[in-house]
Amino acid sequence: MKISIIGSGNVGVAAALYLIEKKVADVVLIDIVKNWAEGIAMDIVHVSPIRKYDVHINGYSDFSKIKDSDVVIVTAGKPRLPGMSREDLLRDNIKIMKQVSEYVAKYAPNAVLITVSNPLDILAYVALKVTGFALKKVIGMAGILDSSRFRYFIASELGVSPKNVTALVLGGHGDLMVPLPRYSTVHGIPVTELLSKSKIEELVERTRKAGGEIVSYLKTGSAYWSPGCSAAEMAECVVRDKRRIVPCSAYLRGEYGIDGLFVGVPIQIGKNGVEEIIELALTTEEKEALHFSAGKVKGTIEKLEAEKLI
Amino acid sequence: MEKVSIIGSGNVGVATAFYLAEKGIANIMLVDIVEGKAKGSALDLSEAAPVRGYDVKIEGSSDFKNIKGSKVVVITAGKVRKPNTLRYELLEENVKLIDPIFEEIKKYAPKAIVVVLTEPITAMTYYAWKKSGLDRKKIIGVAGKLDVTRVCEYAAEELKVSPIDVTALVLGGHHKFMVIPPEFIRVSGIPITELLPEEKIKKLINSAREAGTTILSLLKKQTSTYSPGAAVAETVGAIVNDTKAIMSVSTCLEGEYGFKNTCLGVPVIISKKGIEKIIDIELSLEIKEELKASADVINKTIESLGI
Numbered sequence: 071m072k073i074s075i076i077g078s079g080n081v082g083v084a085a086a087l088y089l090i091e092k093k094v095a096d097v098v099l100i101d102i103v104k105n106w107a108e109g110i111a112m113d114i115v116h117v118s119p120i121r122k123y124d125v126h127i128n129g130y131s132d133f134s135k136i137k138d139s140d141v142v143i144v145t146a147g148k149p150r151l152p153g154m155s156r157e158d159l160l161r162d163n164i165k166i167m168k169q170v171s172e173y174v175a176k177y178a179p180n181a182v183l184i185t186v187s188n189p190l191d192i193l194a195y196v197a198l199k200v201t202g203f204a205l206k207k208v209i210g211m212a213g214i215l216d217s218s219r220f221r222y223f224i225a226s227e228l229g230v231s232p233k234n235v236t237a238l239v240l241g242g243h244g245d246l247m248v249p250l251p252r253y254s255t256v257h258g259i260p261v262t263e264l265l266s267k268s269k270i271e272e273l274v275e276r277t278r279k280a281g282g283e284i285v286s287y288l289k290t291g292s293a294y295w296s297p298g299c300s301a302a303e304m305a306e307c308v309v310r311d312k313r314r315i316v317p318c319s320a321y322l323r324g325e326y327g328i329d330g331l332f333v334g335v336p337i338q339i340g341k342n343g344v345e346e347i348i349e350l351a352l353t354t355e356e357k358e359a360l361h362f363s364a365g366k367v368k369g370t371i372e373k374l375e376a377e378k379l380i
Numbered sequence: 381m382e383k384v385s386i387i388g389s390g391n392v393g394v395a396t397a398f399y400l401a402e403k404g405i406a407n408i409m410l411v412d413i414v415e416g417k418a419k420g421s422a423l424d425l426s427e428a429a430p431v432r433g434y435d436v437k438i439e440g441s442s443d444f445k446n447i448k449g450s451k452v453v454v455i456t457a458g459k460v461r462k463p464n465t466l467r468y469e470l471l472e473e474n475v476k477l478i479d480p481i482f483e484e485i486k487k488y489a490p491k492a493i494v495v496v497l498t499e500p501i502t503a504m505t506y507y508a509w510k511k512s513g514l515d516r517k518k519i520i521g522v523a524g525k526l527d528v529t530r531v532c533e534y535a536a537e538e539l540k541v542s543p544i545d546v547t548a549l550v551l552g553g554h555h556k557f558m559v560i561p562p563e564f565i566r567v568s569g570i571p572i573t574e575l576l577p578e579e580k581i582k583k584l585i586n587s588a589r590e591a592g593t594t595i596l597s598l599l600k601k602q603t604s605t606y607s608p609g610a611a612v613a614e615t616v617g618a619i620v621n622d623t624k625a626i627m628s629v630s631t632c633l634e635g636e637y638g639f640k641n642t643c644l645g646v647p648v649i650i651s652k653k654g655i656e657k658i659i660d661i662e663l664s665l666e667i668k669e670e671l672k673a674s675a676d677v678i679n680k681t682i683e684s685l686g687i
Binding site for chain 2: 315
């Protein structure tokens with residue numbers, strides 16, 4: 071099996087490292103900066119005797135090397151800097167995603183495409199349109215990361231192992247994400263039974279701003295371990311046909327009453343990409359929050375289409 | 381590296397040692413009163429170490445003094461079921477078998493957390509509490525953890541999803557009276573009640589109740605080995621690494637869930653202290669009644685112990 075990662079910045083390299091540590095597949099790192107991916111790959115290869123890697127890792131600036139990949143992860147794009155919103159990155163990153171998508175369509179037409187670059191829900195849409203891939207083959211990475219952060223905050227608050235906590239965060243990847251406490255559990259027990267409403271609200275708020283919190287500490291960059299790990303987890307689910315149920319940004323066609331958009335929802339992820347979209351029995355309030363979040367994504371896309379940017 | 385002793389080097393004892401070694405959780409001392417039995421298995425496991433790359437020490441002995449310094453002592457010793465025997469029928473015989481073991485633990489590892497797997501687990505956990513005089517937080521019966529893994533596996537199979545994402549809560553006893561609230565069977569947090577029709581959920585719950593018996597009826601000469609071993613190793617790992625993992629286990633209750641001076645399966649937080657905290661959650665009326673019926677059965681068994 072072969073996984074290609076386009077963009078060998080911090081997120082791409084973190085994803086590569088998780089994939090190699092778990093021996094998920096051979097990894098190809100790509101970066102347009104000449105020799106950059108090659109250097110990173112070489113650095114990681116040198117670790118193999120210590121960490122006992124027996125999968126292959128190679129780096130190139132030549133996109134044709136992604137040929138016949140089973141999964142392509144796109145992390146290429148400019149990252150957020152302090153004071154920037156994910157939307158600020160829009161114009162530059164659309165250009166990058168268009169270019170990358172053309173290469174993916176050309177060299178890895180059978181791959182499942184996982185997009186990580188921000189703004190997530192918009193760029194996943196761009197990737198789908200440019201590649202012309204089947205709808206289930208393009209998935210955006212957001213929900214796993216957002217819910218992982220929510221899970222971590224819940225576990226810390228309760229003083230329990232993060233392993234025991236599950237969470238679902240839906241909607242667009244941004245300040246309007248929709249964490250669902252009712253579906254967030256500790257060993258199957260909904261957190262709503264274990265934490266007060268105000269405490270949950272506090273953790274929800276921290277989750278929404280968690281990416282920004284890290285940017286404010288790092289100053290010259292944004293989070294990369296948790297996004298890299300989340301993308302690697304998705305790639306593993308595809309390569310090993312794990313059929314896990316996880317929140318991801320998927321193209322909806324009427325599910326949840328949303329049509330023609332990428333929005334974070336629980337999906338079953340397996341060898342074909344999106345195996346199934348799971349429709350939850352949401353309350354009116356939860357549904358409204360999801361629609362409000364999706365409305366924001368829709369507004370941006372309509373604006374971009376009017377400007378002929380996508 | 382902490383030391384974990386396993387009393388009883390039968391299939392489940394050895395499977396526990398296997399999972400502990402594979403995960404590199406602790407040094408292991410296998411003890412069996414049958415001369416050579418523990419030592420042989422310890423050697424066998426140790427000789428796999430170069431291939432599998434684990435470096436915990438695995439030793440075997442028939443002498444209880446070697447459990448000295450253990451952080452955790454696991455009791456797997458005891459008679460196991462044959463087809464058509466019931467778990468509580470093993471009580472009398474296993475009580476006799478286990479009495480001298482407590483004496484040895486008191487003598488050589490008085491500070492250890494005791495993990496009980498001898499059948500009938502819930503009654504035996506209560507017996508261990510009363511006989512050992514230990515703090516109830518230091519005695520853990522691994523029944524629920526095992527039942528939970530079976531519920532999760534059956535649910536995953538029915539839904540064709542990864543078993544990693546399924547969680548469940550099992551309360552009460554480790555037998556056909558175990559209580560499995562459907563609303564707490566969840567897939568990535570989604571209640572199974574949103575994913576499967578009621579009759580299918582009932583069916584898989586019943587299969588989970590009978591899981592141990594199903595395996596016994598297939599193997600005939602042997603009860604299940606791997607799932608109990610894995611459940612014990614997971615519990616031991618949570619103690620040794622102080623992970624604060626939440627599990628359903630059999631623990632002695634002093635008012636929680638409205639029960640006193642008895643032992644029942646409930647969700648707890650496991651830490652280096654043993655049971656860090658019992659999680660007392662609000663149950664539906666229906667589940668409360670089921671739990672009461674389950675407790676009645678256990679209390680009857682406990683009464684027959686005459687302690």
